[in-house]
Amino acid sequence: MxxxxxxxxxxxxxxxxxxxxxxxxxxxxxxxxxxxxxITAEEMYHQLxxxxxxxxxxxIYRTLNLFCEAGLAQARHFGTQTQYDNVSHKGHHDxxxxxxCGKIVEFENCDIERLQEEVATQNGFTITTHxxxxxxxxxxxxx
Amino acid sequence: MxxxxxxxxxxxxxxxxxxxxxxxxxxxxxxxxxxxxxITAEEMYHQLxxxxxxxxxxxIYRTLNLFCEAGLAQARHFGTQTQYDNVSHKGHHDxxxxxxCGKIVEFENCDIERLQEEVATQNGFTITTHxxxxxxxxxxxxx
DNA sequence: ATTCTTTTTGATATAGCTTATCAATTTCAA
DNA sequence: TTGAAATTGATAAGCTATATCAAAAAGAAT
Ligand SMILES: [Mn+2]
Ligand SMILES: [Mn+2]
Ligand SMILES: [Zn+2]
Ligand SMILES: [Zn+2]
Numbered sequence: 001m002x003x004x005x006x007x008x009x010x011x012x013x014x015x016x017x018x019x020x021x022x023x024x025x026x027x028x029x030x031x032x033x034x035x036x037x038x039i040t041a042e043e044m045y046h047q048l049x050x051x052x053x054x055x056x057x058x059x060i061y062r063t064l065n066l067f068c069e070a071g072l073a074q075a076r077h078f079g080t081q082t083q084y085d086n087v088s089h090k091g092h093h094d095x096x097x098x099x100x101c102g103k104i105v106e107f108e109n110c111d112i113e114r115l116q117e118e119v120a121t122q123n124g125f126t127i128t129t130h131x132x133x134x135x136x137x138x139x140x141x142x143x
Numbered sequence: 144m145x146x147x148x149x150x151x152x153x154x155x156x157x158x159x160x161x162x163x164x165x166x167x168x169x170x171x172x173x174x175x176x177x178x179x180x181x182i183t184a185e186e187m188y189h190q191l192x193x194x195x196x197x198x199x200x201x202x203i204y205r206t207l208n209l210f211c212e213a214g215l216a217q218a219r220h221f222g223t224q225t226q227y228d229n230v231s232h233k234g235h236h237d238x239x240x241x242x243x244c245g246k247i248v249e250f251e252n253c254d255i256e257r258l259q260e261e262v263a264t265q266n267g268f269t270i271t272t273h274x275x276x277x278x279x280x281x282x283x284x285x286x
Numbered sequence: 287a288t289t290c291t292t293t294t295t296g297a298t299a300t301a302g303c304t305t306a307t308c309a310a311t312t313t314c315a316a
Numbered sequence: 317t318t319g320a321a322a323t324t325g326a327t328a329a330g331c332t333a334t335a336t337c338a339a340a341a342a343g344a345a346t
């Protein structure tokens with residue numbers, strides 16, 4: 001049984017439902033993606049260049065977007081490049097980002113989530129998604 | 144006494160401190176900017192094309208960024224284009240954004256702000272900025 | 287008012303990231 | 317094995333924002 005059998009199964013299920021095919025590239029990229037928490041398409045491109053020098057950047061982008069549709073990834077726009085967040089093994093969360101070293105810490109706070117709903121209700125809105133990012137310095141970078 | 148005398152004063156003070164010059168374009172753009180809550184550079188470009196067809200897009204971008212440095216504006220990245228937020232007459236706030244019609248509602252919630260600080264402290268971070276955006280449907284678009 | 291230095295402007299090229307295009311290749315069900 | 321349909325990789329194109337640079341404008345000093 002392969003290391004990422006469960007996620008590979010989720011992908012295959014998604015592929016099956018949408019008349020998409022299981023390819024060597026998709027397997028390769030999923031395997032590498034699941035070893036990361038957050039990664040950009042470019043980073044993944046360089047990382048995989050060793051294993052398969054012919055893998056195209058467009059394929060990386062297409063495949064990471066496919067993972068988003070399959071629920072395995074979520075695109076996040078922290079800086080200039082899109083970060084693909086590996087959400088295969090976790091639920092909703094938000095982020096603390098160190099502007100010094102780029103460190104990203106995930107957190108979940110029910111109280112904040114609840115207050116967001118309150119704010120929305122007060123203004124007649126129904127929330128579908130939200131984005132909460134706290135930027136600052138981690139303890140190491142502050143000193 | 145002009146309509147935006149106070150803000151024009153803030154701009155002039157900033158210009159004076161930084162060896163920058165007061166130009167016809169800067170005056171024109173500030174005047175138009177202060178009539179908006181949120182606006183993109185392109186929108187402003189088209190709006191002002193009537194008054195001054197020769198005004199360049201680069202000048203709009205430069206000038207709106209100048210307003211940010213002077214504390215009159217804040218750049219926000221809601222969608223694909225940067226929204227310049229007119230903060231000349233208000234303090235910190237976050238946003239509710241309707242994905243149906245594009246409506247933007249501003250709000251401020253001290254409890255959320257406080258909880259954000261708590262989260263940061265728990266993780267050894269010192270927050271310098273944050274971004275909180277709630278996306279959903281406004282009451283009109285839900286029905 | 288004129289001169290002169292510095293800043294600004296507008297047109298356009300360029301950058302940076304992501305998606306679109308398309309011929310060649312691969313998948314996979316029949 | 318065959319053949320229709322999807323995928324891939326190379327590269328062009330799209331889109332927003334900034335960089336470049338010669339010409340124009342600002343404004344302090346004369
Ligand atoms: Mn995350
Ligand atoms: Mn605002
Ligand atoms: Zn750090
Ligand atoms: Zn709406």
